[in-house]
Amino acid sequence: MPPLVVWIDALIVGFSIIMVASGLAFVWGVMGILNWAHGQLYMVAAFLVFSMYARAGLNYFLVLVITIVVIGAVGIAIERILIRPVANKGFLAASVVTMGLSFALQGFITVVYGPSLKAVPEVFSGKVSIGGVFVSWQRIVVVAIAIVAMLGLYYLINRTRMGLAMRASAQDGTVAGLFGVRTGRLFAVVMFVGSALAGLGGGLLAPVYSVDPTIGGRPLTLALLAIVLGGLGSFKGSVIGGLLFGFASIMLAYYIGTWYELILFGIIILVILFRPQGMFGKAEARV
């Protein structure tokens, strides 16, 4: 039985994956587009926090709010300016566009900030003892805010009328219009929320992990795998998939050591092969 500190680490990794995965799955599920630049939104958010908090010294929460809003707005802009014009040209066209954007964003940040690692100082210093283990406040805040965000998303999807339209749209794009919510506005909200979640992830984790222009790639890959694990097309799936993925990472790292990633990826690949719909995905996903 691994020590408590490992469980807590697992929770943090799990939630950081959920931040990125849920936003990605949300947009993908409702609008049918896979935003390959999603990981870069996470990265840009980290840099925004670096600039505003570490360099300019503004209040962290203020910085976080600004970051979320900015990234959310960027998400809306991406959909309006880049994706909509090519939406009817197929999955490849939409993918190419977001991949291009992904490169452009990473390149732009590298040009502006330089390629070297940046450090963002801890916001909440000090540790608290939980069950005899010292856990830093910083990490507790990350998990707490993440939980709040997930609850908010759950509420949006399952308890609002707009959420109903989103779920309907995830089933069948044309149906959403019947719910009296204009599709344009619906998509804007979805893009905003999905992107803002990635932004929140980046902003929350900037003080925890290092910040450099290449940090966007990994979260995207992990998010995709988590989504597949949890099941394509299921919001619940992406959350549970993300948590499970995080836990599996840390547990495997603890027990197996250096090769844990390989085993983890191997497991995911096996899941994809034998149960492509993952845990909660739509059945008969015959592609």
Add this chain to the structure above:
Amino acid sequence: MSAPILELKNISKHFGNLRALDGVDLTIEEGQLTGLSGPNGSGKTTLFNVVSGFYTPTAGQVIFQGKDITKLRPDQRAAMGLVRTFQSNVLFNDASVLDNVVWASSLRSRTGSLAAFIGTRKHREEERAIVAKAREILEYWGFSGQEKILASELPHGDQRRLGLAVASATDPKLLLIDEPVGGIGGEERENVVRHIKQLQERGITMILVEHHVKTILAIAERFVVLDFGRKIADGAPLEVAAQPNVIEAYLGTRG
């Protein structure tokens, strides 16, 4: 009496809680033209999907010419002579009319992929023969002179007809036709019906899914009706059409 060409034994197909098909038994004799109908959602297309291999049934067996094919892929079934047409997305849309038939003629090829890559003489001769045969098929179905037109540019009725031509290129023994006259009327419809009758004369067994009961009454020898995934009628078309439960199924859900 020869063995039936197709037997469906206790076929069920569940999607989670939805029972699209529930214990369907069906036996089709060789050379028969059977009409399959039922209100929306009764499971007609699902049944076709199970027979053609697109879906694996939750329970039950599909037996074709005495062999259990329940686990076979659609292309393997096509190689045995079991072919279906589709109701939507019927053709290779970005390809020419000729290419549509040529591409569907893969079962006529005997030379393998390596020979194809190298381009051996035998292979090239075979390809020429396939193209010639494709042209014959197009002429038979009324597409002479339209070879080079893109399939997507054909009018709707022509697309349906081409879909049947494409299916016939596979030299089927059992042909499952999904809504052959859907969305086309009048003379065009009669044209398609005539072609289907001609296919029957060639000895091809057929099952037609068709909403339009009159068409079924006109050409089918047998009429099967599904409702809520179950078979509710099976027999001579006129008798079945007069059955009270059949009429109710239609009136009840279609008003």
Add this chain to the structure above:
Amino acid sequence: METYWTYSRIKAIAVAVVALVGAIVLAYAGSEKILTYLIPAYIWAIVAMGWTAIFRTGQFSLGQGAFMMIGAYSSAILTTSVAETTQITSAIFQLPVLVGMLIAAVISGVLAFIIGAITLRLGGIFFCIVTLAFNEVIRIVAVGLPHWFGGVNGILAPFPGPFGIDFQHSKRPFYLLTLMILVLAAIVFWRLDKSRIGSRFRAVAANKNLAEHTGLHLAKYRIIAFTVAGTFAGLAGALFGHYLHVVTPTLFGMAEAIMVLIMCTAGGTRSPVVGATVGALVLSPLGDYLTSKLQGGKLMVFGIIVLLVAFFLVNGISSAPDSIKDLIVGRMKKVRA
């Protein structure tokens, strides 16, 4: 009766011949600098053609970078000599470089076949994600087994030296070698496309349900494309490794896989060979030039170019003359009506 020598065919052959002659001339007349831009471009073109082939069966692979790694590492291990490396226990083969590259290509091909056989029946986004994960797997293995793969510092890949030709002091022999392999790849992919296999690729991509129901085994054709593409990606990776003289775990990965995709979409996917080559020949030198001028510039400009292409040239740069023609004709029609 249709003639074999149609106008467009003659035009195509003429263009190909001129290009080839031009490329050969450059081997002797071009400066070393030009060759430094062209060699990687040719290598990317080889990989890009493979991606295009896979794409033309209706899939997109994000794993070509991984096959390049497999090829690069295999060839390096097979050819590296003990004198050049210290702790690598796998450095026992010391084969001649060309032989090593060939075997590396075969190894890549076999792995592509195995992976394809397992994952291609999934199709679509699942295949895409699995190939993406594969990139990561290769990197992890490369870093995790330093005695086999040289760890973070990688393995030295020696210069080729067949027939006593000096590959070390001039780039020209390597240029010619790369050109030869590019031409080979072009012939293979072109032939694949023109043959019945190519029409079946198109059928599978155009309507997989119809293709399957008329007797085509979908997985078989996807696997053929994936295996051939994987073999050439491995060969290309091996070439690159020997060109750079060292093979490290970060050489090719997700970014490179996406770059190949971008080259193909920018260059055009209507032709099995032309689009990939044009895309690589334009974007690779451009990228190299930008990297020398500006850190991160390459990525940024690549990204912007892709966006421009995606918007204005539906079918890629190679069909630009047609697209521009359509645009002009379209404008004129509007004016008239």
